[in-house]
Amino acid sequence: MTEPMPLPLNGVTVIDLSHVYNGPYAAFLMAMAGARVIKVEPLTGEHLRSRGDMGGAALPFAMLNSNKQAVTLNLKTDEGRDLLRQMVARADILIENFSPGVMDRLGVGATALQEINPRLIYASSSGYGKAGPYRDYPAMDLVMQAMSGLMDVTGFPDQPPVKAGGAVCDFSAGVHLYGAVMTALYERERTGRGRVVEVAMQDAIYASLASNLGMHFASKGTGPSRTGNRHGGLGISPYNVYRCADGYAVINAPGDHHFRAILKVIGRDDLIGDERYATRSARVANMNEVDDILEAWTSAQQKQLVADLMLQASVPCSAVRGLSEVILDENMHARGSLQWVDHPDLGPAVLPHSPLRFEGSDLVPLQPSARLGADNQAVYGDWLGLGEMQVAALHGKGVI
Secondary structure, three states: OOOOOOOOOOOOEEEEOOOOOHHHHHHHHHHHOOOEEEEEEOOOOOHHHHHHHHOOOHHHHHHHOOOEEEEEOOOOOHHHHHHHHHHHHHOOEEEEOOOOOHHHHOOOOHHHHHHHOOOOEEEEEEOOOOOOOOOOOOOOHHHHHHHHOOOOOOOOOOOOOOOOOOOHHHHHHHHHHHHHHHHHHHHHHHHOOOOEEEEEHHHHHHHHHHHHHHHHHHOOOOOOOOOOOOOOOOOOOOEEEEEEOOEEEEEEOOOHHHHHHHHHHOOOHHHOOOOOOOOHHHHHHOHHHHHHHHHHHHOOOOHHHHHHHHHHOOOOEEEOOOHHHHOOOHHHHHHOOEEEEEEOOOEEEEEEOOOOOOOOOOOOOOOOOOOOOOOHHHHHHHHOOOOHHHHHHHHHOOOO
16 A cells, blocks of 8 residues: 655744734645644734634634644744744744734844745735735725725625625635745745745735626626626626525526526426527527526425536536535535534534645644644744743743
Protein backbone atom coordinates (compact mmCIF):
# COMPACT_ATOMS: atom_id res chain seq x y z
CA MET A 1 0.00 0.00 0.00
CA THR A 2 1.42 3.39 -1.06
CA GLU A 3 2.18 5.79 1.76
CA PRO A 4 0.25 9.07 1.55
CA MET A 5 2.21 12.07 0.33
CA PRO A 6 2.93 14.94 2.74
CA LEU A 7 0.53 17.84 2.33
CA PRO A 8 1.87 20.75 0.23
CA LEU A 9 2.35 23.17 3.13
CA ASN A 10 3.91 20.68 5.52
CA GLY A 11 6.73 22.49 7.35
CA VAL A 12 5.35 25.99 6.64
CA THR A 13 4.60 28.20 9.66
CA VAL A 14 1.92 30.88 9.50
CA ILE A 15 1.37 33.69 12.01
CA ASP A 16 -2.34 34.57 11.82
CA LEU A 17 -3.08 38.00 13.29
CA SER A 18 -6.35 38.37 11.41
CA HIS A 19 -9.89 38.44 12.72
CA VAL A 20 -13.50 37.72 11.74
CA TYR A 21 -13.76 36.13 8.28
CA ASN A 22 -11.44 36.90 5.37
CA GLY A 23 -7.99 36.57 6.95
CA PRO A 24 -8.93 33.66 9.22
CA TYR A 25 -10.40 31.78 6.25
CA ALA A 26 -7.19 32.19 4.22
CA ALA A 27 -5.19 30.91 7.22
CA PHE A 28 -7.66 28.05 7.73
CA LEU A 29 -7.07 26.90 4.14
CA MET A 30 -3.34 26.92 4.86
CA ALA A 31 -3.83 24.84 8.01
CA MET A 32 -5.87 22.32 6.04
CA ALA A 33 -3.06 22.20 3.46
CA GLY A 34 -0.63 21.12 6.18
CA ALA A 35 0.76 24.39 7.54
CA ARG A 36 1.33 25.10 11.19
CA VAL A 37 -0.90 28.09 11.89
CA ILE A 38 -0.47 30.10 15.09
CA LYS A 39 -3.48 32.30 15.74
CA VAL A 40 -2.40 35.40 17.65
CA GLU A 41 -5.20 37.20 19.50
CA PRO A 42 -5.40 40.18 21.85
CA LEU A 43 -5.90 39.32 25.50
CA THR A 44 -9.68 39.63 25.18
CA GLY A 45 -9.83 37.49 22.03
CA GLU A 46 -10.35 38.45 18.39
CA HIS A 47 -13.55 40.21 17.33
CA LEU A 48 -15.42 37.08 16.24
CA ARG A 49 -14.62 35.20 19.43
CA SER A 50 -15.92 38.10 21.52
CA ARG A 51 -19.20 38.11 19.58
CA GLY A 52 -19.95 34.60 20.80
CA ASP A 53 -21.62 35.84 23.99
CA MET A 54 -24.38 37.35 21.83
CA GLY A 55 -25.13 33.99 20.24
CA GLY A 56 -24.53 32.92 16.69
CA ALA A 57 -20.82 33.72 16.41
CA ALA A 58 -19.43 30.73 18.29
CA LEU A 59 -19.96 28.34 15.38
CA PRO A 60 -18.41 30.65 12.74
CA PHE A 61 -15.35 31.04 14.96
CA ALA A 62 -15.09 27.26 15.25
CA MET A 63 -15.52 26.88 11.47
CA LEU A 64 -12.63 29.21 10.63
CA ASN A 65 -10.16 28.31 13.36
CA SER A 66 -9.88 24.54 13.34
CA ASN A 67 -6.31 23.20 13.44
CA LYS A 68 -4.78 26.45 14.67
CA GLN A 69 -2.70 26.96 17.79
CA ALA A 70 -4.19 29.75 19.91
CA VAL A 71 -2.01 32.28 21.70
CA THR A 72 -2.66 35.69 23.22
CA LEU A 73 -0.39 38.69 22.74
CA ASN A 74 -0.64 42.34 23.67
CA LEU A 75 0.94 44.19 20.74
CA LYS A 76 0.57 47.49 22.58
CA THR A 77 3.47 46.50 24.84
CA ASP A 78 7.16 46.49 23.94
CA GLU A 79 7.53 42.92 25.15
CA GLY A 80 4.51 41.84 23.12
CA ARG A 81 5.97 43.29 19.93
CA ASP A 82 9.30 41.65 20.76
CA LEU A 83 7.58 38.27 21.04
CA LEU A 84 5.99 38.83 17.64
CA ARG A 85 9.42 39.60 16.17
CA GLN A 86 10.78 36.37 17.65
CA MET A 87 7.95 34.41 16.03
CA VAL A 88 8.39 36.15 12.69
CA ALA A 89 12.08 35.21 12.67
CA ARG A 90 11.00 31.55 12.56
CA ALA A 91 7.86 31.90 10.41
CA ASP A 92 7.18 31.80 6.69
CA ILE A 93 3.95 33.78 6.42
CA LEU A 94 2.20 36.50 8.41
CA ILE A 95 -1.45 37.39 7.76
CA GLU A 96 -3.25 40.47 9.10
CA ASN A 97 -6.40 42.37 8.20
CA PHE A 98 -6.11 45.44 10.38
CA SER A 99 -6.87 48.85 8.91
CA PRO A 100 -4.02 50.01 6.67
CA GLY A 101 -1.21 51.59 8.70
CA VAL A 102 -2.00 49.97 12.06
CA MET A 103 0.92 47.54 11.97
CA ASP A 104 3.32 50.26 10.84
CA ARG A 105 2.26 52.51 13.71
CA LEU A 106 3.01 49.66 16.11
CA GLY A 107 6.48 49.30 14.60
CA VAL A 108 5.82 45.80 13.25
CA GLY A 109 4.77 46.54 9.67
CA ALA A 110 5.96 44.68 6.61
CA THR A 111 9.22 46.58 6.17
CA ALA A 112 10.28 46.14 9.79
CA LEU A 113 9.38 42.45 9.88
CA GLN A 114 11.07 41.62 6.57
CA GLU A 115 14.27 43.19 7.90
CA ILE A 116 14.15 40.48 10.57
CA ASN A 117 13.18 37.73 8.10
CA PRO A 118 13.72 38.56 4.41
CA ARG A 119 11.98 35.29 3.48
CA LEU A 120 8.76 36.35 5.20
CA ILE A 121 5.62 36.61 3.09
CA TYR A 122 3.59 39.44 4.61
CA ALA A 123 -0.07 39.29 3.61
CA SER A 124 -2.72 41.87 4.38
CA SER A 125 -6.37 42.28 3.50
CA SER A 126 -8.53 45.36 3.90
CA GLY A 127 -11.70 46.82 2.47
CA TYR A 128 -10.20 49.15 -0.10
CA GLY A 129 -6.47 48.45 -0.16
CA LYS A 130 -3.42 50.32 1.09
CA ALA A 131 -3.45 52.93 -1.68
CA GLY A 132 -6.23 55.05 -3.13
CA PRO A 133 -8.70 57.63 -1.85
CA TYR A 134 -10.77 55.07 0.12
CA ARG A 135 -7.77 53.69 2.02
CA ASP A 136 -8.99 54.74 5.47
CA TYR A 137 -12.68 53.93 5.04
CA PRO A 138 -13.92 51.27 7.47
CA ALA A 139 -15.33 48.25 5.65
CA MET A 140 -17.34 45.20 6.61
CA ASP A 141 -19.09 42.76 4.31
CA LEU A 142 -22.41 44.61 4.33
CA VAL A 143 -20.74 47.92 3.49
CA MET A 144 -18.69 46.31 0.74
CA GLN A 145 -21.77 44.73 -0.81
CA ALA A 146 -23.21 48.22 -1.14
CA MET A 147 -20.00 49.87 -2.35
CA SER A 148 -19.17 47.17 -4.89
CA GLY A 149 -22.56 47.19 -6.60
CA LEU A 150 -23.37 43.67 -5.46
CA MET A 151 -26.29 44.85 -3.36
CA ASP A 152 -27.74 46.95 -6.18
CA VAL A 153 -27.96 43.90 -8.47
CA THR A 154 -29.52 41.69 -5.77
CA GLY A 155 -33.29 41.59 -5.40
CA PHE A 156 -36.23 42.37 -7.67
CA PRO A 157 -36.44 45.38 -9.99
CA ASP A 158 -39.54 46.83 -8.30
CA GLN A 159 -38.21 46.42 -4.75
CA PRO A 160 -35.30 47.85 -2.72
CA PRO A 161 -31.83 46.31 -3.06
CA VAL A 162 -31.08 43.33 -0.84
CA LYS A 163 -27.82 42.08 0.60
CA ALA A 164 -26.62 38.64 -0.41
CA GLY A 165 -27.42 36.10 2.29
CA GLY A 166 -23.81 34.96 2.72
CA ALA A 167 -20.74 37.06 3.55
CA VAL A 168 -19.56 36.79 -0.05
CA CYS A 169 -17.22 39.81 -0.06
CA ASP A 170 -15.34 38.62 3.01
CA PHE A 171 -14.87 35.07 1.78
CA SER A 172 -14.02 36.10 -1.78
CA ALA A 173 -11.25 38.25 -0.30
CA GLY A 174 -10.11 35.31 1.83
CA VAL A 175 -9.79 32.99 -1.14
CA HIS A 176 -7.92 35.65 -3.12
CA LEU A 177 -5.61 36.24 -0.16
CA TYR A 178 -4.81 32.53 -0.05
CA GLY A 179 -4.02 32.67 -3.78
CA ALA A 180 -1.76 35.69 -3.37
CA VAL A 181 0.18 34.05 -0.55
CA MET A 182 0.61 30.80 -2.46
CA THR A 183 1.84 32.72 -5.52
CA ALA A 184 4.40 34.51 -3.36
CA LEU A 185 5.41 31.24 -1.72
CA TYR A 186 6.06 29.77 -5.16
CA GLU A 187 8.16 32.81 -6.08
CA ARG A 188 10.16 32.45 -2.87
CA GLU A 189 11.12 28.92 -3.86
CA ARG A 190 12.84 30.39 -6.93
CA THR A 191 14.27 33.61 -5.48
CA GLY A 192 14.70 32.91 -1.77
CA ARG A 193 13.02 36.20 -0.89
CA GLY A 194 9.61 36.97 0.57
CA ARG A 195 7.15 39.49 -0.73
CA VAL A 196 4.37 41.74 0.56
CA VAL A 197 0.96 40.84 -0.87
CA GLU A 198 -2.41 42.42 -0.30
CA VAL A 199 -6.04 41.90 -1.29
CA ALA A 200 -8.80 44.51 -1.16
CA MET A 201 -12.33 43.26 -0.66
CA GLN A 202 -13.57 45.78 -3.21
CA ASP A 203 -11.24 44.38 -5.87
CA ALA A 204 -11.96 40.74 -5.02
CA ILE A 205 -15.74 40.89 -5.56
CA TYR A 206 -15.86 42.91 -8.80
CA ALA A 207 -15.43 39.99 -11.22
CA SER A 208 -18.46 38.22 -9.72
CA LEU A 209 -20.62 40.90 -11.35
CA ALA A 210 -19.66 39.70 -14.84
CA SER A 211 -23.19 38.89 -16.07
CA ASN A 212 -24.61 42.13 -14.71
CA LEU A 213 -21.78 44.19 -16.15
CA GLY A 214 -22.27 42.47 -19.48
CA MET A 215 -25.91 43.56 -19.63
CA HIS A 216 -25.02 47.05 -18.45
CA PHE A 217 -22.48 47.36 -21.26
CA ALA A 218 -24.72 45.87 -23.94
CA SER A 219 -27.72 48.02 -22.97
CA LYS A 220 -25.59 51.17 -22.55
CA GLY A 221 -26.78 51.39 -18.97
CA THR A 222 -30.50 51.16 -19.69
CA GLY A 223 -31.04 47.56 -18.55
CA PRO A 224 -32.51 46.75 -15.12
CA SER A 225 -29.96 46.60 -12.32
CA ARG A 226 -31.91 43.93 -10.42
CA THR A 227 -33.31 40.88 -12.14
CA GLY A 228 -34.67 38.91 -9.18
CA ASN A 229 -33.79 35.26 -9.56
CA ARG A 230 -33.30 35.53 -13.29
CA HIS A 231 -29.91 35.60 -15.00
CA GLY A 232 -28.01 38.77 -14.13
CA GLY A 233 -27.55 39.53 -17.82
CA LEU A 234 -31.06 38.36 -18.79
CA GLY A 235 -29.32 36.13 -21.32
CA ILE A 236 -30.68 32.68 -20.41
CA SER A 237 -34.20 31.29 -20.18
CA PRO A 238 -35.35 29.31 -18.31
CA TYR A 239 -33.19 30.51 -15.43
CA ASN A 240 -35.25 31.13 -12.32
CA VAL A 241 -36.66 29.92 -9.02
CA TYR A 242 -39.90 28.02 -9.53
CA ARG A 243 -42.65 27.45 -6.98
CA CYS A 244 -43.29 23.84 -6.02
CA ALA A 245 -45.93 22.19 -3.86
CA ASP A 246 -43.61 22.21 -0.82
CA GLY A 247 -41.12 24.97 -1.57
CA TYR A 248 -39.01 26.01 -4.53
CA ALA A 249 -36.59 24.63 -7.11
CA VAL A 250 -34.13 26.32 -9.44
CA ILE A 251 -33.88 25.33 -13.09
CA ASN A 252 -31.27 26.56 -15.53
CA ALA A 253 -31.25 25.71 -19.25
CA PRO A 254 -28.09 27.25 -20.77
CA GLY A 255 -28.40 25.23 -23.99
CA ASP A 256 -31.24 24.50 -26.42
CA HIS A 257 -30.88 20.78 -25.73
CA HIS A 258 -31.51 21.45 -22.05
CA PHE A 259 -34.84 23.06 -22.84
CA ARG A 260 -35.88 20.21 -25.10
CA ALA A 261 -35.09 17.84 -22.22
CA ILE A 262 -37.19 19.99 -19.87
CA LEU A 263 -40.15 19.83 -22.23
CA LYS A 264 -39.96 16.04 -22.25
CA VAL A 265 -39.80 15.90 -18.44
CA ILE A 266 -42.87 18.09 -18.00
CA GLY A 267 -44.83 16.35 -20.75
CA ARG A 268 -44.84 19.26 -23.20
CA ASP A 269 -43.31 17.52 -26.19
CA ASP A 270 -45.79 19.49 -28.29
CA LEU A 271 -43.64 22.60 -27.80
CA ILE A 272 -40.45 21.03 -29.14
CA GLY A 273 -39.71 22.88 -32.35
CA ASP A 274 -42.01 25.80 -31.52
CA GLU A 275 -40.16 28.82 -32.87
CA ARG A 276 -41.01 30.85 -29.74
CA TYR A 277 -38.83 28.51 -27.66
CA ALA A 278 -36.51 26.76 -30.10
CA THR A 279 -33.45 28.94 -29.42
CA ARG A 280 -32.04 30.67 -26.39
CA SER A 281 -32.60 34.12 -27.88
CA ALA A 282 -36.21 33.23 -28.67
CA ARG A 283 -36.78 31.98 -25.14
CA VAL A 284 -35.23 35.14 -23.67
CA ALA A 285 -37.65 37.19 -25.76
CA ASN A 286 -40.50 35.11 -24.31
CA MET A 287 -39.14 34.43 -20.84
CA ASN A 288 -42.38 35.24 -19.02
CA GLU A 289 -44.19 32.58 -21.06
CA VAL A 290 -41.33 30.13 -20.53
CA ASP A 291 -41.52 30.65 -16.75
CA ASP A 292 -45.30 30.21 -16.79
CA ILE A 293 -44.99 26.92 -18.68
CA LEU A 294 -42.48 25.55 -16.14
CA GLU A 295 -44.28 26.77 -13.05
CA ALA A 296 -47.57 25.31 -14.22
CA TRP A 297 -45.84 21.94 -13.85
CA THR A 298 -43.51 22.54 -10.86
CA SER A 299 -46.27 24.01 -8.68
CA ALA A 300 -47.96 20.60 -8.54
CA GLN A 301 -44.73 18.70 -7.74
CA GLN A 302 -42.58 18.17 -4.65
CA LYS A 303 -39.36 20.18 -4.95
CA GLN A 304 -37.08 17.17 -4.62
CA LEU A 305 -39.02 15.26 -7.29
CA VAL A 306 -38.56 18.23 -9.63
CA ALA A 307 -34.82 18.13 -8.97
CA ASP A 308 -34.61 14.35 -9.36
CA LEU A 309 -36.45 14.28 -12.68
CA MET A 310 -34.52 17.21 -14.11
CA LEU A 311 -31.16 15.80 -13.02
CA GLN A 312 -32.02 12.45 -14.58
CA ALA A 313 -32.45 14.39 -17.82
CA SER A 314 -29.09 16.19 -17.27
CA VAL A 315 -30.77 19.55 -16.70
CA PRO A 316 -29.02 21.79 -14.11
CA CYS A 317 -31.47 21.89 -11.22
CA SER A 318 -31.72 21.81 -7.44
CA ALA A 319 -34.35 22.03 -4.78
CA VAL A 320 -33.94 25.22 -2.75
CA ARG A 321 -32.70 23.68 0.48
CA GLY A 322 -32.71 25.02 4.00
CA LEU A 323 -29.66 25.10 6.25
CA SER A 324 -30.92 22.09 8.20
CA GLU A 325 -30.74 20.11 4.95
CA VAL A 326 -27.43 21.54 3.77
CA ILE A 327 -25.46 20.74 6.93
CA LEU A 328 -26.42 17.08 6.48
CA ASP A 329 -25.60 16.96 2.75
CA GLU A 330 -24.60 13.39 1.90
CA ASN A 331 -22.15 14.37 -0.82
CA MET A 332 -20.19 16.80 1.35
CA HIS A 333 -20.11 14.35 4.26
CA ALA A 334 -19.01 11.53 1.95
CA ARG A 335 -16.13 13.67 0.67
CA GLY A 336 -15.14 14.80 4.16
CA SER A 337 -15.97 18.39 3.23
CA LEU A 338 -18.36 18.48 6.19
CA GLN A 339 -17.62 16.51 9.33
CA TRP A 340 -19.21 15.95 12.71
CA VAL A 341 -16.83 17.15 15.42
CA ASP A 342 -17.22 16.87 19.17
CA HIS A 343 -16.29 20.45 20.00
CA PRO A 344 -15.28 21.15 23.63
CA ASP A 345 -17.45 24.29 23.77
CA LEU A 346 -20.21 23.60 21.25
CA GLY A 347 -20.69 19.88 21.68
CA PRO A 348 -21.48 17.87 18.52
CA ALA A 349 -21.26 20.28 15.56
CA VAL A 350 -20.87 20.06 11.80
CA LEU A 351 -17.69 21.85 10.71
CA PRO A 352 -16.25 22.34 7.22
CA HIS A 353 -12.96 21.06 5.92
CA SER A 354 -11.08 22.82 3.12
CA PRO A 355 -12.61 22.69 -0.38
CA LEU A 356 -9.06 22.09 -1.68
CA ARG A 357 -8.04 18.49 -2.35
CA PHE A 358 -4.46 17.30 -2.82
CA GLU A 359 -4.50 13.92 -4.51
CA GLY A 360 -2.19 11.41 -2.85
CA SER A 361 -2.46 13.07 0.57
CA ASP A 362 -4.93 12.28 3.32
CA LEU A 363 -7.21 15.00 4.67
CA VAL A 364 -5.88 16.64 7.81
CA PRO A 365 -8.03 15.43 10.72
CA LEU A 366 -10.12 18.33 12.00
CA GLN A 367 -9.01 19.60 15.39
CA PRO A 368 -11.53 21.85 17.19
CA SER A 369 -10.71 25.53 17.54
CA ALA A 370 -8.72 26.10 20.72
CA ARG A 371 -9.76 28.18 23.68
CA LEU A 372 -8.25 31.63 24.07
CA GLY A 373 -4.54 31.37 24.83
CA ALA A 374 -4.64 27.59 25.09
CA ASP A 375 -1.28 27.19 23.34
CA ASN A 376 0.68 29.98 25.03
CA GLN A 377 3.01 27.51 26.70
CA ALA A 378 3.42 25.36 23.59
CA VAL A 379 4.30 28.34 21.38
CA TYR A 380 6.17 30.69 23.70
CA GLY A 381 7.72 27.95 25.78
CA ASP A 382 8.27 24.90 23.61
CA TRP A 383 8.69 26.73 20.26
CA LEU A 384 10.39 29.99 21.22
CA GLY A 385 12.24 28.39 24.12
CA LEU A 386 11.09 30.59 26.99
CA GLY A 387 11.16 29.02 30.43
CA GLU A 388 8.07 28.48 32.54
CA MET A 389 8.95 31.39 34.81
CA GLN A 390 9.43 33.69 31.80
CA VAL A 391 6.03 32.70 30.40
CA ALA A 392 4.44 33.21 33.81
CA ALA A 393 6.07 36.64 34.11
CA LEU A 394 4.73 37.68 30.69
CA HIS A 395 1.28 36.61 31.82
CA GLY A 396 1.61 38.57 35.03
CA LYS A 397 2.56 41.75 33.15
CA GLY A 398 -0.38 41.47 30.76
CA VAL A 399 1.80 40.76 27.74
CA ILE A 400 0.12 37.40 27.12
